[in-house]
Amino acid sequence: MAVLDVVVGRQPIFDQNLSVMGYELLFRSVGAPTAGVMNTAEAGGAHGDLLTAEVLFGSVSIGVDYLVGNKKVFCNASRGVLTGAVPVLLPPERTVVEVLETVVPDDEVLAGCRRLRDEGFSLALDDFSWFEGAEALLELASIVKIDLQITRWADMPELLDRCRGFDVDLLAEKVETTDDLRRCEEFGFDYFQGYLLARPRFVPGRALDPGQLGRLRMAARLLDRECPIAELVDVVRSDPAMTQQLLQLAGIGTARGMRRTVHSVHDALVIVGWRRLQSWVALLLITGKGRTSEEGVTNALMRARMCELAAAPLGGSMSEAAFTAGMLSCFGMLLGQPLVTVLQYLPLDNELRDAILTGGGPLGRLVTDVSDYLLGRPDEATRSGLCDSVMSAAALEALTWAVEMTSVFEEVVRP
16 A cells, blocks of 8 residues: 555644634545545455554654644544553543544443553544433443534523533534634533634624834835845844744754754755745744634644645745745734735735735645645645645655644744
8 A cells, every 4th residue: 555545634623712722634545536524444344444544654754743743633433442442552641532423332331441541541532412322321421512503592402401411522513604603602512613713714894903004014025026135034033032043943854853953044955945934934834922822833834834745746946936936825814814804914026926916827736735735625636737645755744744834833932
């Protein structure tokens, strides 16, 4: 089996403060006829479970820390995992095993759930609705996930009251509107998961505050193709925290914690290149003093890096421009503003602006494809002509890089 036969994605799960507490890992087979993201547990019996464990954490040689940082891991499990026929290779103290709603809780499954719990794993009941005999699973579970798309609001109070008779936390999944979130908060859910929270949310009509505007204008100057290198160096050197951050970013190597020693801003320039260094400093300016979430920073870094990696087969100087375009395309999300509003402050050339806002040209097609791919729409990511294996390889490498980079941001920007 090829190393990249499986694409891994992740969807964040938020606590009541809307901070990320964990990620549900999602998998899709490369070249699968079904569109969108699927879980390997749905691939069929033990083979699907084994695929998750061996391919992701064995053949791909990627550790859980590089996928989710220090957060919890949520993974769907079919009958084979629950009964012990397939070993769980994830760290118990970090892993929440999701019992699918399709699994029949017979004696063998219940015994397996007790074993997993005794080994230190947490159990979550996925897409839960009440059924005869549900008590046996609720006594073993730590989390109950309730799908807002299949549970009527009128039925919610009774269902939650019955669940609260057990020692479980309640997680609302498929939170897709602000009204969904408001009602779930009123019902007292402990955790939330859904596109509303995982995708950018804008505040209509909100203006950039003076501090944001000043940093954005400085970022705009640094992203100008004609900005002298000396000017960027002066900006970095004027802020010791930014200098430290930049040197750490430049020193991060490949997976498994490999790092290079970087002694100066000049070293960083040589290692990462002028255009990418500009983008990094611009990102630091925007995120360093604001309230950008860890997830927002990770998403921006992942999109920029995936654009860069996916552009490599297209040749020329596309990679550097792709990193910058990918980063810029996230500035609206980072600042909580429509992207068109943010970009009006940036002196971008027409080609780059068109690529980001309308998806025009080869660069725009690439950025749009990467965006679709990361939002779980790989079947639509076909404009740039890149094959699925190239996109999946870029996505996996970009994710590991972005998670490690974000940990550095969090250490220095928000000590």
